[in-house]
Every structure is written in C-alpha cells, then in structure tokens.
Amino acid sequence: MSLTPGTRLGPYEILSPLGAGGMGEVYKAKDTRLDRTVAIKVLPAHVASSPEARQRFEREARAVSSLNHPHICTLHDVGHQDGVDFLVLELLEGQTLADRLVKGPLPVDQALRHGIEIAGALAAAHRRGIVHRDLKPANIMLAKSGVKLLDFGLAKQGPGGAVVEIMAAPGGLSASPTATRQKGLTAEGTILGTLHYMAPEQLEGKPADARTDIFALGVLLYEMATGKHAFEGKSRTSLIAFAM
Numbered sequence: 001m002s003l004t005p006g007t008r009l010g011p012y013e014i015l016s017p018l019g020a021g022g023m024g025e026v027y028k029a030k031d032t033r034l035d036r037t038v039a040i041k042v043l044p045a046h047v048a049s050s051p052e053a054r055q056r057f058e059r060e061a062r063a064v065s066s067l068n069h070p071h072i073c074t075l076h077d078v079g080h081q082d083g084v085d086f087l088v089l090e091l092l093e094g095q096t097l098a099d100r101l102v103k104g105p106l107p108v109d110q111a112l113r114h115g116i117e118i119a120g121a122l123a124a125a126h127r128r129g130i131v132h133r134d135l136k137p138a139n140i141m142l143a144k145s146g147v148k149l150l151d152f153g154l155a156k157q158g159p160g161g162a163v164v165e166i167m168a169a170p171g172g173l174s175a176s177p178t179a180t181r182q183k184g185l186t187a188e189g190t191i192l193g194t195l196h197y198m199a200p201e202q203l204e205g206k207p208a209d210a211r212t213d214i215f216a217l218g219v220l221l222y223e224m225a226t227g228k229h230a231f232e233g234k235s236r237t238s239l240i241a242f243a244m
Helices: 051-065 097-101 108-127 210-226 236-243
Strands: 012-021 023-033 036-042 075-081 084-090 095-096 140-145 146-149
Touching: 012 036, 051 084, 051 108, 095 097, 097 140, 097 210, 108 140, 108 146, 108 210
Parallel strands: none
Antiparallel strands: 012 023, 023 036, 036 084, 075 084, 095 140, 140 146
C-alpha cells in the first residue's frame, strides 16, 4: 500500500488499508468535516503516472456519480492532492458474495432476495445507459442493508460514452482474472470482463449492452443456488469454448 495511516487527502484522514487490485487501492478513512467513516479509492503508484489511467479514473467517477440507488455503492466525493487521484465512497460492512459462496450455496429465499436486489441495481444503471460488464460475486457486497453493487470498473456508458476501467477485485472463489494488457490496463477492443460470467458477445469481443449484464445475472443466480460455476473448464480456452 502506498498510503500510511495518518496521511491526509484534503479533509480525509487515512485510517487503514482495505484492499488492492491492479488498478486501485482502497483505504478506510475518516471524513474530518462530517465526522464519518468512508472508503477512499486511489490509483496505485505503478499506474498513477499514466494519463490514460487517470482519464479512466475520472470517467468512473462521472459514471458512478450519475447513479443513485440503494443497492449501488454511493460515491461521495472526488479529489486530487499531491499527485494522488482519489474517489470517496460509501464504506460498507459485510462480506462479498464471493466470500459467502466459499461456504456453499445460499438458501433459496436469500438467493432470490439478492437476485432481485442486483436486478434492481442493474436496471437503474441501464436506465442511465451504463452497462457494468464485470458482474461477478467479488463485485457484490452483502451488507446489512442488502446487496451493494461495486466496482463499475469496466462500465460502458451510453452511446458514444467512455469505457471506464478501474480496480480488479481481489482474489476469491469467483474473482477469476479480468482480461488485461500491460500493468492491468484493459485494452480497447479486447475481451472485457471475467471469464466465468461473460456473455458470448463479450467472449467474441463484440459490443456489450444491457443483455450482457442480464446474462451475467443469470450465471450469478445459478451459482448462488448451487454453489458451483455455471461454466467450467480446465483452461481459459476450454472455458470459453464451453460458454460459447
């Protein structure tokens, strides 16, 4: 982690690290103005100097700021200080769906409830012209208030909108690699997403739309009900062939 406890980013004081991925580091922090605890996401040092990465970071902020839904993680603020670009997000307590699935399938009533909440969050994003494109258990938090959809890191926003790429989720049952190029940056025109949850059009590198997220939701529902991946393979190639 590049930030230590006590570091200040504007009115925000870093308290402790929460996690890291190829395109982001997340910290627990205190908002000293409002006396509340928040999550701070920053670009890691190895990509912070990339103008392309900074532009994508800014585009994620614009995409997420347009969403206001009880089952989508809230963006509170954005900032830049001493060469550090950061997003200030709602701090969530709970566990990811990926962590929960390690214990096995969910009871049917829970799976249905979570499925309805995820569908509602996706519907709200789709109404704003935003396609998530990386829906998977590691990007879903099971909080006390219900499901929270995280990391619109590969989100595509509307006709002519930007592709936003930020943090790949940490390892876990369903956090299989997102297709990337150098230093974790996803190349335009390549496969975008996580293989176990990708729709056929994603696997072919074709444009994604709301149906892409709906396909991934169906795969998630299967996994919540059975505790198993809908598609399996001994290699990436065989997994893609099976899913196609």
